[in-house]
Amino acid sequence: MAQIKINDLTFCYEGSYDNIFEHVNLQLDSDWRCGLIGRNGKGKTTFLKLLTGAYEYSGSITGPVECVYFPYTLPNPARSSRTTMELLEELNPNYELWKVCRELDQLCVDPEVLSRSFYTLSGGEQTKILLALLFSGENRFLLIDEPTNHLDMEGREKTAEYLRKKKGFLLVSHDKWFLDQCVDHVLVLERQTITIMQGNFTSWQEQKAKKDAHALAENERLKKDISHLREAARQAEGWSNAVEKTKLGTRMAGLRPDRGFIGHKAAKMMKRSKNTQHRMEKAVREKEGLLNNLETVEELKLFPLTYHKECLIKARELSLSYKEKSVCRDVNFELKNGRQLALKGKNGCGKSSILKIIQGEEIENKGELFVGSGLVISYVPQDVSCLSGELLEYARERELSKHLFLALLRKLDFPRIQFEKDMSCYSEGQKKKVVLAASLLTRAHLYIWDEPLNYIDIFSRMQLAQLIRTYRPTMLLVEHDKSFLTEIGAEQVEISGK
Numbered sequence: 346m347a348q349i350k351i352n353d354l355t356f357c358y359e360g361s362y363d364n365i366f367e368h369v370n371l372q373l374d375s376d377w378r379c380g381l382i383g384r385n386g387k388g389k390t391t392f393l394k395l396l397t398g399a400y401e402y403s404g405s406i407t408g409p410v411e412c413v414y415f416p417y418t419l420p421n422p423a424r425s426s427r428t429t430m431e432l433l434e435e436l437n438p439n440y441e442l443w444k445v446c447r448e449l450d451q452l453c454v455d456p457e458v459l460s461r462s463f464y465t466l467s468g469g470e471q472t473k474i475l476l477a478l479l480f481s482g483e484n485r486f487l488l489i490d491e492p493t494n495h496l497d498m499e500g501r502e503k504t505a506e507y508l509r510k511k512k513g514f515l516l517v518s519h520d521k522w523f524l525d526q527c528v529d530h531v532l533v534l535e536r537q538t539i540t541i542m543q544g545n546f547t548s549w550q551e552q553k554a555k556k557d558a559h560a561l562a563e564n565e566r567l568k569k570d571i572s573h574l575r576e577a578a579r580q581a582e583g584w585s586n587a588v589e590k591t592k593l594g595t596r597m598a599g600l601r602p603d604r605g606f607i608g609h610k611a612a613k614m615m616k617r618s619k620n621t622q623h624r625m626e627k628a629v630r631e632k633e634g635l636l637n638n639l640e641t642v643e644e645l646k647l648f649p650l651t652y653h654k655e656c657l658i659k660a661r662e663l664s665l666s667y668k669e670k671s672v673c674r675d676v677n678f679e680l681k682n683g684r685q686l687a688l689k690g691k692n693g694c695g696k697s698s699i700l701k702i703i704q705g706e707e708i709e710n711k712g713e714l715f716v717g718s719g720l721v722i723s724y725v726p727q728d729v730s731c732l733s734g735e736l737l738e739y740a741r742e743r744e745l746s747k748h749l750f751l752a753l754l755r756k757l758d759f760p761r762i763q764f765e766k767d768m769s770c771y772s773e774g775q776k777k778k779v780v781l782a783a784s785l786l787t788r789a790h791l792y793i794w795d796e797p798l799n800y801i802d803i804f805s806r807m808q809l810a811q812l813i814r815t816y817r818p819t820m821l822l823v824e825h826d827k828s829f830l831t832e833i834g835a836e837q838v839e840i841s842g843k
Contacts, residue, residue: 347375349396349408349486356395356402363762365391368404369539373532375410375486376512380524380546383534384758385774385802389517392534393488396515410513414488415479416472429463433478440481448477452507467692468495473504480511487514493523494799497692498825519803521546521828546803645756645785645808649818652790654717655681657819658703662712665698669709672698676712678838680791685813685820687830690840696823697727699840700793703821723789727796727823729776733769739779745786753782757805774800781809794822798829 354369365388373379383389395402396412417436433440446456452473458466459474466474472495479487493501505526508516515532518524524531524546531549533540542549657680664674673695680686688696702708703716704724732739740750751764757778768776777800784792798806810832813820824830830837 347409349373349375349406349410349412352405352407354395354402354404354406356391356400366395366402371532371539371541373486373515373541375408377515377530378508378512378528379515379530379532380528381515381517381532381534382524382546382549382803384804385772385778385800386758386760386763387534389534390490390772393490393515393517396486396488408486411485412488413479413482413485415475415490415492417475417478426462428460429466429474430459432463433459433474436475437478437482440478444481445477448480449474451510452477453503469497469500469692472496473500476504476507485513489514489516491517491519491800493518493520493825495692496825498689498827499691501825501827519798519801519806520826521803521806522826644815645753645812647785647812647816647818648788649792649816650721650788650790652682652717652720652819656715657682657717657720657791658821659715660699660713663699663714664711665695665702666709667698672708673840676838676840680819680821682819683817685817685822685833685835687835687837688821688823688840689837694840696840697795700724700795700821700823704793717790720791721789723784723787723792725780725784725792725794725797727799729780730773732771732776732779733767736764736766736768736779739768740783743783743787745783749786750782753785754778757782757808758802772800774802777801778805785812790819792818792820792822794820794824796823796825798824798826 349372351369351371351373354366354371355364356366357364381389381392391400393414394400396406397414398406398412399414420432420435427435430442433445442459445459449456449458454470454473454477458470463471463474472492476489476492479489492504496504501520501523505523508514508527516524516528526545528545530541530543531546533542533549533553540549542552544552659679660676663676665672665676673690676695676699678686678688688699690696698708702710702714704722737747740747754764755761759775759778759782763771763775768779771779777797781794781797781801784794797809801809806826806829810829813833820835822835
């Protein structure tokens with residue numbers, strides 16, 4: 346068992362005044378199946394890149410094995426006629442074909458895809474092929490960054506089963522179910538510290554809930570103690586001042602007051618007051634320390650419109666095609682007020698196309714599709730990578746309240762410092778939060794979300810699930826996070842492909 350040792354690691358990006366990591370000391374065993382958890386913007390990808398030596402830092406990172414980052418940087422041009430096998434050779438000239446085929450078999454992928462153009466494959470197939478290349482190497486510690494974003498539900502199940510049989514990786518994923526299936530340790534980037542523990546996400550969450558409950562209970566106790574301490578300090582100071590004044594008092598029975606004794610007594614009372622004050626300040630510091638890592642999930646609010654008819658959308662034997670090429674067929678579902686319906690199926694089976702035709706896009710179709718007249722729709726697209734420009738201008742264009750928009754982003758743990766930046770500089774998770782916040786602030790009859798949780802951290806997913814459970818907006822969504830769909834109680838409709 347080899348160890349990767351991190352000593353006194355401190356790092357910030359050039360031009361920034363905030364350290365992302367400060368004096369971090371950790372040890373990772375190279376045969377762990379470890380999950381990396383944290384809010385968007387906490388530095389998960391940065392941490393992986395530091396392990397590969399991609400950035401300069403202070404401190405040291407040592408280990409007997411090479412750290413390799415996934416996903417690979419694909420060569421340009423982005424789309425070409427080269428075969429998948431040729432692309433793999435370009436990514437790793439020393440790869441062994443038989444080992445890649447062995448891994449593909451474990452991922453339930455037919456090796457014949459290696460002879461096809463890589464860019465004609467679905468996102469899920471591409472991810473699995475690149476994972477096969479990654480795990481075909483030896484004596485390496487693998488850094489896997491959000492592999493599930495392009496995998497459908499079946500693909501996630503196969504990949505989780507595959508990773509469960511492997512070892513020696515650090516995995517970033519925001520899918521609770523996926524993490525629970527394939528990790529045996531978790532490394533958590535909390536608000537003030539970094540925690541490592543044995544177990545999966547659920548076991549960490551249970552321990553964290555107990556720890557947070559204790560911190561909150563202790564916080565309430567300390568609030569009461571501080572109130573008592575303040576009153577005691579006030580009384581002691583008042584008594585001290587009252588005693589001090591008697592030094593200048595009148596004679597009693599012809600005797601002068603013993604000013605030395607009175608001054609000594611007043612000083613003792615003042616010292617007691619100061620000690621009480623120090624105890625109070627220590628208690629305040631203790632309270633603040635307890636709550637540093639408390640992960641609060643603030644309540645979001647939603648104000649959906651109510652449609653005047655019970656049924657908003659109905660599909661009967663619906664089939665879609667592009668240029669006479671079938672996309673999906675025989676789709677049947679009905680969406681009523683206050684219901685949440687998730688379209689389920691393999692990548693490329695036409696789920697996103699159904700969302701588009703409902704919004705009025707011209708797509709060849711057969712069968713019956715009823716969409717209620719006058720529907721106000723709030724839409725979250727799957728791809729938000731092209732988002733750019735000023736954040737407040739984005740809000741103005743959509744006629745959103747500036748203050749509510751920024752407040753909602755803050756509730757989603759969006760850093761204030763990002764408000765002034767061009768949105769093109771945001772991480773993918775931050776871009777998705779911008780679009781989700783805009784959707785939530787839009788009063789609509791129907792919320793159509795196409796894979797809304799890609800790149801969104803676990804804690805924000807919990808907030809969104811709580812929001813939907815509370816307000817029950819009418820929703821039609823495509824999402825592959827099993828835990829999320831279960832939590833919101835979404836009805837699932839299977840879409841069969843061509």
